[in-house]
Amino acid sequence: MSLATDTATLGVIDELRALLGDRLSTAEAVREAHGHDESWHLTEAPDGVAFAQSTEEVAAIVRICHAAGTPVIPYGAGTSVEGHIQAVRGGICVDVGGMNEVLEVHAEDLDCTVQPGVRRKQLNDYLRDTGLFFPVDPGADASIGGMTGTRASGTNAVRYGTMRENVMALTVVLPNGEIIRTARRARKSSAGYDLTRLFVGSEGTLGIITEITLRLYGIPENISSAVVPFDTLEGAIDTTICTIQSGIPIARIELLDDVQMDAVNKFSNLEYPVKPTLFLEFHGTDAGVAEQIAMVQALGADFGAGEFQWSDQLEDRNRLWQARHDVAYACKALRPGCEIWATDVCVPLSRLAECIAETRKDLAGATIPAPLCGHVGDGNFHLAFVLDPNSREEMAEAEDINERLVNRALAMDGTCTGEHGVGLGKQKYMRAEHGDAIEVMRALKAAIDPDNIMNPGKMLPPRN
Amino acid sequence: MSLATDTATLGVIDELRALLGDRLSTAEAVREAHGHDESWHLTEAPDGVAFAQSTEEVAAIVRICHAAGTPVIPYGAGTSVEGHIQAVRGGICVDVGGMNEVLEVHAEDLDCTVQPGVRRKQLNDYLRDTGLFFPVDPGADASIGGMTGTRASGTNAVRYGTMRENVMALTVVLPNGEIIRTARRARKSSAGYDLTRLFVGSEGTLGIITEITLRLYGIPENISSAVVPFDTLEGAIDTTICTIQSGIPIARIELLDDVQMDAVNKFSNLEYPVKPTLFLEFHGTDAGVAEQIAMVQALGADFGAGEFQWSDQLEDRNRLWQARHDVAYACKALRPGCEIWATDVCVPLSRLAECIAETRKDLAGATIPAPLCGHVGDGNFHLAFVLDPNSREEMAEAEDINERLVNRALAMDGTCTGEHGVGLGKQKYMRAEHGDAIEVMRALKAAIDPDNIMNPGKMLPPRN
Numbered sequence: 001m002s003l004a005t006d007t008a009t010l011g012v013i014d015e016l017r018a019l020l021g022d023r024l025s026t027a028e029a030v031r032e033a034h035g036h037d038e039s040w041h042l043t044e045a046p047d048g049v050a051f052a053q054s055t056e057e058v059a060a061i062v063r064i065c066h067a068a069g070t071p072v073i074p075y076g077a078g079t080s081v082e083g084h085i086q087a088v089r090g091g092i093c094v095d096v097g098g099m100n101e102v103l104e105v106h107a108e109d110l111d112c113t114v115q116p117g118v119r120r121k122q123l124n125d126y127l128r129d130t131g132l133f134f135p136v137d138p139g140a141d142a143s144i145g146g147m148t149g150t151r152a153s154g155t156n157a158v159r160y161g162t163m164r165e166n167v168m169a170l171t172v173v174l175p176n177g178e179i180i181r182t183a184r185r186a187r188k189s190s191a192g193y194d195l196t197r198l199f200v201g202s203e204g205t206l207g208i209i210t211e212i213t214l215r216l217y218g219i220p221e222n223i224s225s226a227v228v229p230f231d232t233l234e235g236a237i238d239t240t241i242c243t244i245q246s247g248i249p250i251a252r253i254e255l256l257d258d259v260q261m262d263a264v265n266k267f268s269n270l271e272y273p274v275k276p277t278l279f280l281e282f283h284g285t286d287a288g289v290a291e292q293i294a295m296v297q298a299l300g301a302d303f304g305a306g307e308f309q310w311s312d313q314l315e316d317r318n319r320l321w322q323a324r325h326d327v328a329y330a331c332k333a334l335r336p337g338c339e340i341w342a343t344d345v346c347v348p349l350s351r352l353a354e355c356i357a358e359t360r361k362d363l364a365g366a367t368i369p370a371p372l373c374g375h376v377g378d379g380n381f382h383l384a385f386v387l388d389p390n391s392r393e394e395m396a397e398a399e400d401i402n403e404r405l406v407n408r409a410l411a412m413d414g415t416c417t418g419e420h421g422v423g424l425g426k427q428k429y430m431r432a433e434h435g436d437a438i439e440v441m442r443a444l445k446a447a448i449d450p451d452n453i454m455n456p457g458k459m460l461p462p463r464n
Numbered sequence: 465m466s467l468a469t470d471t472a473t474l475g476v477i478d479e480l481r482a483l484l485g486d487r488l489s490t491a492e493a494v495r496e497a498h499g500h501d502e503s504w505h506l507t508e509a510p511d512g513v514a515f516a517q518s519t520e521e522v523a524a525i526v527r528i529c530h531a532a533g534t535p536v537i538p539y540g541a542g543t544s545v546e547g548h549i550q551a552v553r554g555g556i557c558v559d560v561g562g563m564n565e566v567l568e569v570h571a572e573d574l575d576c577t578v579q580p581g582v583r584r585k586q587l588n589d590y591l592r593d594t595g596l597f598f599p600v601d602p603g604a605d606a607s608i609g610g611m612t613g614t615r616a617s618g619t620n621a622v623r624y625g626t627m628r629e630n631v632m633a634l635t636v637v638l639p640n641g642e643i644i645r646t647a648r649r650a651r652k653s654s655a656g657y658d659l660t661r662l663f664v665g666s667e668g669t670l671g672i673i674t675e676i677t678l679r680l681y682g683i684p685e686n687i688s689s690a691v692v693p694f695d696t697l698e699g700a701i702d703t704t705i706c707t708i709q710s711g712i713p714i715a716r717i718e719l720l721d722d723v724q725m726d727a728v729n730k731f732s733n734l735e736y737p738v739k740p741t742l743f744l745e746f747h748g749t750d751a752g753v754a755e756q757i758a759m760v761q762a763l764g765a766d767f768g769a770g771e772f773q774w775s776d777q778l779e780d781r782n783r784l785w786q787a788r789h790d791v792a793y794a795c796k797a798l799r800p801g802c803e804i805w806a807t808d809v810c811v812p813l814s815r816l817a818e819c820i821a822e823t824r825k826d827l828a829g830a831t832i833p834a835p836l837c838g839h840v841g842d843g844n845f846h847l848a849f850v851l852d853p854n855s856r857e858e859m860a861e862a863e864d865i866n867e868r869l870v871n872r873a874l875a876m877d878g879t880c881t882g883e884h885g886v887g888l889g890k891q892k893y894m895r896a897e898h899g900d901a902i903e904v905m906r907a908l909k910a911a912i913d914p915d916n917i918m919n920p921g922k923m924l925p926p927r928n
Contacts, residue, residue: 108709108814151654162652164661165629180901186810187842188626189879190615190665191886191897192923193905197628197661201654218711245572247682249713287755346650350572378651415653422655433655437644440912441657447911448904459656 005047008068009090013048015064016092023051034075034085034093038140038328040341040389041083041424046073046093053098055171055179055210062208063177065092071456072175074204076116076143080150081342082423084203088457094208096145102126103211111168111185113213116145123214132216135160138419139325145209150421151201155252155324158244158377159283160217162419167200171211175449185213198444203421204455206448220283223251224293224312225320228305229275233257233360235303236276237353240376242299244349248292252281253377254324257360260331260371267330268323273306278376279324281317324373331371331384339389343402343425345409346380346418355412356381359405366401368394380418407432427461469511472532473554477512479528480556487515498539498549498557502604502792504805504853505547505888510537510557517562519635519643519674526672527641529556535920536639538668540580540607544614545806546887548667552921558672560609566590567675575632575649577677580609587678596680599624599715602883603789609673614885615665619716619788622708622841623747624681626883631664635675639913649677662908667885668919670912684747687715688757688776689784692769693739697721697824699767700740701817704840706763708813712756716745717841718788721824724795724835731794732787737770742840743788745781788837795835795848805849805859807866807889809873810882813843819876820845823869830865832858844882871896891925 005013016024025031026048035045047070052058065072071091078085087093100117107130114123121141123134138147138154146152148170153162160166169183182195199206230236233255240253255278256264262274280296282289297308311317323330332340347355356372363370363383374381383405387394406416406429416422416429431438441460445452469477480488489495490512499509511534516522529536535555542549551557564581571594578587585605587598600611602618610616612634617626624630633647646659663670694700697719704717719742720728726738744760746753761772775781787794796804811819820836827834827847838845847869851858870880870893880886880893895902906924909916 106812106814108705109812110709111812151652151658153652153654157652161629164652164658165625174904178900180904181899182901184874184879184897185812185877186844186873186879186882187813188615188617188621188628188810188844188882190617190881190883191879191890192665192894192902193908194615194628194658194661194665195901195904197658198908201656201658218709220711241572245574245682247684285755288752291749291751346652348570348573348575348649349651350570380650380652409650410648413649415648415650415655417654418650418652419654426655430656433648435645436642437646437659438656439642440638440644440659443911444657444662444908447907 005090009047009070012064012068012070012092016048016050016061019060020050025049034095035087037078037080037083037085039081039083039425040339041086044086044088046087047090049093049095051095051098055173058094058096058173058208058210059177059179061092061094062173062175065453066176066451069451069453071453073455074149074208076146077119077141079140079142080146080421080423082420082425084150084421084423084458086424096208096210097143099210105130107132109185110216111213112216113211114144115211116143116209118144120144120147127216131219133219134214134216136163136166144212148200148209148212149203153375153419155254155375157375158253159249159251163200164197166215167196167212168215169213170196170199170209172199172207172209174207175451175454203423203459205445205459206454222286222289223281223283223317224289224310225281225317226308226310227272227277227279227320228300228308229273229277230306231275231304233276233356234353235305236278237356237376238303239278239300239305241349241352243296244377246295248295250280250292250296250377251283252279254279255374255376255381256327257372259369260327260373263330263334263371264323264327267333268326270323279320327371327373328384331386334369335386338386341385341387341398342382342420343405344380344382344418344420345405345414345416346378347409347412347414349379351412351414352376352379355408358408362401362404366397368397370401378418422459424458427459430461469554473511473534476528476532476534476556480512480514480525483524484514489513498559499551501542501544501547501549503545503547503889504803505550508550508552510551511554513557513559515559515562519637522558522560522637522672522674523641523643525556525558526637526639529917530640530915533915533917535917537919538613538672540610541583543604543606544610544885544887546884546889548614548885548887548922550888560672560674561607563674569594571596573649574680575677576680577675578608579675580607580673582608584608584611591680595683597683598678598680600627600630608676612664612673612676613667617839617883619718619839621839622717623713623715627664628661630679631660631676632679633677634660634663634673636663636671636673638671639915639918667887667923669909669923670918686750686753687745687747687781688753688774689745689781690772690774691736691741691743691784692764692772693737693741694770695739695768697740697820698817699769700742701820701840702767703742703764703769705813705816707760708841710759712759714744714756714760714841715747716743718743719838719840719845720791721836723833724791724837727794727798727835728787728791731797732790734787743784791835791837792848795850798833799850802850803853805851805862806846806884807869808844808846808882808884809869809878809880810842810844811873811876811878815876815878816840816843819872822872826865826868830861832861834865842882843878886923888922891923894925
């Protein structure tokens, strides 16, 4: 444990060791590994890491911490990107990664219940024989608990929605160690406040999620993917906007700018044209997919689309989407030894072209590369600053560009983060986005976690 | 005003009259009209009715009530059915029915912002020229504010979701008179607690909703409706379940039992077979709808479907759905002079057939008629007890059947109300449904409305 560990926390560690034995670790390597996510935010190690195995055990851990006023930080897979799990005030990291069982699959109801440590890919592997799948796909092989905590979305959200729409119910350990269930398995309910949605996106600040009931979908009869380059960014964006406005139920529509395509080609050994490019996927019956494709091709032709490269075989599709999902690594490979600072915003679709154009103009004068890609069907896009985190100049430059990006999105009635969450990185924009509504958020936090032990220092900015 | 109006409330009424002039009424007829919804719950008139015209005016009204600790009850169209607006502790009814402007339509973003008094049909009339529509359709021509407050859904929810999925952002006057905006117009966001979903379904207990931003959808190229009778209830339900499980994007799939069909025939002068019947609607392209229809007809054939009667002309479709929406009046006409006690539950789809069969068995021994219909694609169905509210025996019988119905739904992992809300009528089931999570709901209520002035006595049951 760190030198700074206080007496109360030392007592907590003793109690937790009595409860968990070897599954309470204070080894430096373990604490360091749990002190950071995949962001540029510096490691801040917890005083101890508790590896929990059940809801009841999580509750027992939280009760011990609650009695001592010791901070509790839930940990799933560590794939978040805004500094969600840094132990900024010390305390105990509760690693639920080992709680990774699929508890129930109700194929006939199109739902399942999983433990929080279940990974996205693991769940879909498990489901394959049922003919069902879980669509939310943030790229990283994140844990379902973490995806719930950050209200994750990703490539399929344009058709299937985000975690907000696809979490049906939760089991949660509250900050006082009590266990609640937020809802039943009915598809809809008007029976009281929507506790499920309150915990989805709460970033571990209201409790620890220990079970998640998810909506599932039938694997479509036909899945077809394509890559299509455009002469201009505007052409790609206008094709996206018209596709959505036409009500075409496209499953994925992803934009990568020329900088990003160059990085992808180099990293994945591909030879796509270095142009603004859409990655597309269509789900449906054979006839339905054929109809969707014809409509999108017609729209693309109006906006300067190049040749569509089709992949309707699973292996080809996987290669295509792997390249899309590897953009972060591709970006990193642009400057060996550098790190990625990933940021995202989301704006109304009508403002997307303008927002991206202004952002690209801003980037034109930058010294650091920042490939742009995004889930443009939702109006959501990302920048990945490729920088040396030890360079004050580069960090300051990224910070400036990021601030201008967020302010631009907010001025367009957009949000400072479409899917990454607030963590540490977006706190300073919360008041600009929410105004006095931030005080309602503070009141909710205080009502559920009056001692502020759950992931303290995250999401809600410090009072001025 | 009532004889019981206390001194503090008299002072509030004076202040409100100074603010609103004639738009503050204490006339008995006005108070009585605002003291009940469309349910069997007895009228409980407020002490005064304030007809508000703007968000700022609502805020001023609430500030005056807040200072005096006077209850505030928001009122839209009065079409709720579980006793949502009865002034059980007196106070001021704030009628926002006159705030009925469509404020903004962003056709290119598929959204609009409306005042709470805008009616469902009014909004769709307004939108017609844009080629867009708002799908949530609870049958009644409810106000959008009221639909938001009760988390309404209805016939289209199986495809388009409920108010939960279709409200993007709200302007809310909090119990202290402050005004907040719960979200931006971005399609998705991970920036903080989901305040929008907290207020959707809060039944006026957390504040008064004064603006609602809604998702819109393109009017489909092809809309086709059909009515199809079945020899057995099981056949109709199994057809529904298979349709949903097959992922057919059906827009409406409504079940009416034989008792209900008899009532509909008599009331609407129709000659449908008096059998368990599905009312269906398909939305899509011409080819897409043809494909969906072929799939559902094939499923129906497996389960004893009779002849499909098709309506693809607007006028025919309107007549068909008017008959469906008139079921409440049709039920009422079964016993002239009687009232309707409407109740609803929602269960996982796999339990629907069993839940309905057991409910029908229970009804077989009843002395009061209770037609059954429902949004079966969501696992949601209604009973309409047709009874004499002055008969203690009939009320007691309905109460017993209702209690068994709710307990049956809860035992199947369902909810005590899929779409009507809690109001007064379902309070006593909240603990059975939510367990200790009810204490979290109480904490949220206390955090936002510490003086308990917003629609007091509703939704959350009294502490034991």
